[in-house]
Amino acid sequence: MEERREAAGDRAIVMEVGREVGAVTQAAAILRAIAGARDALGVTAIARAAGVSPSTTLNILRTLVHEGFVALVPETKTYRLGLGLLEVARPLLNRSDVELLQPGLQPIATEFEATTTIWQVAPDDKALLLGRIVPASGIHIEFRLATRIPAYAGAIGRAVAAAGERAGQLPRATLRARFGAIRWHVPVAFDTFLAEVEAAAARGYAVDLGHLIRGVTSVAAALCDRTGRPRLVVAAHLFQGQLTEERLEALGLALRGLTARAQPAMFGVAEGVGPVQRGGRR
Known part of the structure; x- marks a missing residue:
């Protein structure tokens, strides 16, 4: 008793x-x-x-x-x-982007048994890997720090393109040219890619089902500055088929929620947009 x-x-x-x-x-x-x-x-x-x-x-x-x-x-x-x-x-003022985002990415890596990553969108149309967090158990996808990939490649690229188009900063001709320079393990048509970019803009996260790297599913969401320009991307990478469609959606929503909380704190509230409330609501 x-x-x-x-x-x-x-x-x-x-x-x-x-x-x-x-x-x-x-x-x-x-x-x-x-x-x-x-x-x-x-x-x-x-x-x-x-x-x-x-x-x-x-x-x-x-x-x-x-x-x-x-x-x-x-x-x-x-x-x-x-x-x-x-x-x-004050304790947060001198921390790097990786240190600021890590507490939010760690539980995502653990819950979905995925490698989570932080990418910087560079001016030369490249995405630079700043940091990674691996799940505590099981086999996982590995990336080498400072890896550089085309900024419009994979789920990361769809998230970057979605942010750029939403802000009116990415002409369609420019996107087509950048897309043409990407080497995909499993080729994807530009029209299909474009439709996936539009879907990413609507739901707040992007997905690549093994096109950039065969057998690897990636999910990504972008953090933008006050002008809407994508500055960072948070992503999760796992083996294709590892998650059901419902769990893949839950992963995307988790990344979207993280960016909704972190973006106003790191880059300020986007111009013309009201304060973001707790949980990503406006």
Whole structure:
């Protein structure tokens, strides 16, 4: 009986830890709203952008001002980010892209038993491998650090092309020329590739089913800067047939969720786009 009571207590603790605290969620939304604005905002504008009532917004703002996370501009009664945020964010300021993304990629590598990678989109239309994380167990795909591939090749290339087209920065003729220079293990027609790029733009991640590297399935999602230009790509690589269609979709959604959380923090909110809420919702 005592053991049963202790087990129930453990479950209660786990459930309690998993619950969200409304005031903290609202405070985070308010900070994102202020961070996403070019100028200091008033209470009403912050409340509207954050989706929080004006009275609650004002109370939370007073607390954030007291803690130094938000600064009040007395003359205009508007608010902007405070220096207190630098105090808590300082440990992250000098970290590399790999260090910032690794905590989000590690659980994906473990859950899907896939090698996860981080690629930098270089100005010379190449993608450079910055880092990789391998699953803890089982046979896995291996990549050598500093590997360079054409920026429009495989799932990585589809993700880059989707971001470029979405931002209006990739003319169709340019994409066709870049595509023609890629060596595929299993050839793919340009029209098929183009349709897959459009599908990637619609769902937020791209897939390559063994075309770039025979027998290897890759899934990728791009992180873009404020102008919409793709800067980094996170990807997962596994053996073809290793996952069902449902699990492959879950992998794609996991990568998309990671980019939705990381992109505003690393590159800022894209121009003309509202703050990203927790979990990738806008």
